[in-house]
Amino acid sequence: MNNEKTKVLIIGAGPAGLSCAYELSKKGFEVEVLEASEYVGGMSRSFEIWGQKVDLGPHRFFSKDRSINKFFVEVLDGEYTSVKRLTRIYYKNRFFQYPLKFTNVLFNLNPFTIIRILWDYSIQRINPIKNPATFESWVTNRFGKKLYEIFFKSYSEKLWGIPCSRIDADWAAQRIKTLSLVGAVLSAIRGNAGNKHKTLVDEFSYPKNGTGELYEKCASKIRSNGGKIKLSTPVKKVILNEDNVAKGVELMDGSSVNADHVVSTMPLTSMIKGLDNTPEQVKVAADQLYFRNTILVYLEIDGVELFEDNWIYVHSPDVKHGRITNFRNWCPTLYGNQNTSIICLEFWAFDQDEIWKMENGKLSEIAKEELGKLNLIPKHMEILNSKVIRIPRCYPVYETGYQEPLKILENFVDSIDRLIPIGRYGSFKYNNQDHSILMGLLVAQNIAGEKSTNLWEVNTDLEYQEEGEIKDVLIQ
Ligand SMILES: Cc1cc2nc3c(=O)[nH]c(=O)nc-3n(C[C@H](O)[C@H](O)[C@H](O)COP(=O)(O)OP(=O)(O)OC[C@H]3O[C@@H](n4cnc5c(N)ncnc54)[C@H](O)[C@@H]3O)c2cc1C
Incomplete structure (x- = not known):
């Protein structure tokens, strides 16, 4: 097929949609991106509040894949910075380094707890759970029950809103692959010289004006290459012809746009349910998959030295939020000459939860109250402003057994020609930016x-993203 005469419609201007449009526009295809919101970048956009730039929560860019790093450097014209990473876990008024360091864990816990940790770990080693299918059994197998309870249970249950015994082991396998207590002890003894611990990456490349700059620049390059990006243009449904081939989309305003291929990054479940020919059992499968929402509460603090982390995982079960980002610790280009700090507290919720429906003023009050409980901010520093942002369908929930309905959806979409779902909610995969790109x-x-890659396998088959030594993974 002649590239110039082939039109590709892309639903969504997030990392997945824009990287696809960019690559196709370079190859001479006619591309048109239709984006529901008024901005590009999707969940990876950046924006300005109180004279400073921020992201939607922390957005660290990380990949070991050459093609992804090439995309990053090429789109930003080599203009990016390097951010030092410090992330810790806050649990029962104490800070634990993240990724976990054994000496730090020993130092922070009482001797009885340490004995219990070692005992539970030994028991688990001697008598491991065969084929752990849940997050709880997977993590307990690797760390022992006590470490699981301290460092995984409360945070994961806040994030997913279901007990860890109902979270699929896939999530653990993707995110905490081979961390082991023995490895942590050896690395503590060796002082981490030589072989870096697998989840230890203490620096990352970052666009100077927030992660969203990557996508703003990408959009402008797509336009320079002749591609179109239409904002505030929500797609209602994908249209198929009588031969089960995607032939375009219908927009919310009732108009339609034709194309030779449709790449969809809109939620997989709603995309499939919107098609004209979806069989009842496929719709039932789609209804079994669901998402978790995020609420971000931004607070402007009258001071610049709050805490030193880029973000903190808040495991303490006595507060509802699970993570705090301090944008002051990312890079000076975000805050310029402002002398306040912007922090962001993350809460997670389902549509039906009271907190999701709560009005913004009440949410800000909860955030301020919880911040006070953690004693993270010096008492003399005032909170000057607050802003709430809600992100629906943020996390595809990997509830045990989710693969079965997902497989039904995959098989159904595969039976339709020229319709390709990709992206985080687009393919129901817990993607980071790099996976979507x-x-x-x-x-x-x-x-x-040029290739025929099975896109359903991207992410799940990728090597663990934080594996390897830092010199391999920093973009040079
Ligand atoms: C709080 C938070 C922290 C994160 N931290 C990190 C991190 O540290 N590192 C990292 O790499 N990633 C991080 N991520 C994940 C990252 O944001 C996503 O992986 C990435 O944005 C996914 O890109 P995507 O294109 O697949 O989807 P999205 O970014 O969701 O983009 C999809 C786009 O499709 C549009 N759309 C949806 N429906 C329609 C429709 N019907 N018609 C037209 N357009 C539509 C949406 O408006 C959106 O713009 C984080 C995400 C969140 C929320």
């Missing part, structure tokens, strides 16, 4: 006939 780049290569 990779999907975008690969789908472009598939459409151009």
Whole structure:
């Protein structure tokens, strides 16, 4: 097929949609991106409040994949900075380094707890759970029950809103692959010389004006290459012809746009349920998959030296939020000459939860109250402003057994020609930016006939993203 005469419609201008459009526009395809909101970047956008730039929660860019890093450098024209990473876990009024360091854990816990940790760990080693299918059994197998209870249970249950015994082991396998207590002890003894611990990455590359700058620049390059990006243009449904081939989309305003291929990054479940020919059992499968929402509460603090972390995981079960980001500790280009700090507290909720429906003023009050409980901010510093942002369908929930309905959806979409779902909620995968970008780049290569990668396997088959030594992973 002649590239110039082939039109590709892309639903969504997040990392997946834009990387795909960028790659196709470079190859000479006619591309049109339709974005529901009035901005590009999706969940990875940046924006300005109180004279400073912020992201939607912490957005660290990280990849070991050459094609993804090439995309990052090329789109930003080599203009990015390097951010030193400090992240800790806050639990029962104490800070634990994250990724966990054994000496730090020993120092922070009482001797009885330490004995219990070692005992539970030994028991688990001697008698491991066979084929752990849940997050709880997977983590307990690797760390022992006590460490699981302290460092995984409360945070994971806040995040997912269901007990860890109902969270699929896939999530653990993707995010905490081979961390082991023995490895942590050895690394503490060796002082981490030589072989860095697998989840230890203490520096990362970052666009100077927030993570969203990558996508703003990408959008402008797509336009320079002749591609179109239409904002505030929500897609209602994908249209198929009588031969089960995608032929375009219908917009919310009732108009339609034709294309030779449709790449969708809108939620997989609603995209499938919107099609005209979806069988009842596929709709039932779609209804079994669901998402978790995020509420971000930004607070402007009258001071610049609050705490030194980029973000803190808040495990303490006595507060509802699970993570705090301090944008002052990312890079000076975010705050310029302002002398206040912006922090962001993350809460997670389902649609039906009271907190999701709560009005913004009440949410800000809860955030301020919880911040006070943690004693993170010096008492003399005032909170000057607050802002609430809600992100629906933020996390695809990997509830045990989710693979079965997902497989039904995958098989159904695979039976439709020229309709390609990718992205985080687009393919129901717990993607980071890099995974979504990779999907975008690969789908472009598939459409151009250069490769035929199975896109459902991106992410789950990727090597663990934090593996390896820092010199391998920093973008040079
Ligand atoms: C709080 C938080 C912290 C995160 N931290 C990190 C991190 O540290 N590192 C990292 O790499 N990633 C992080 N992520 C994940 C990252 O934001 C996502 O992986 C990434 O944005 C996914 O890109 P995407 O294109 O697949 O989806 P999205 O970013 O969700 O983009 C999808 C786009 O499709 C549009 N859309 C949806 N429906 C329609 C429709 N019907 N019609 C038209 N357009 C539509 C949406 O408006 C959106 O712009 C974080 C996410 C959150 C929320």
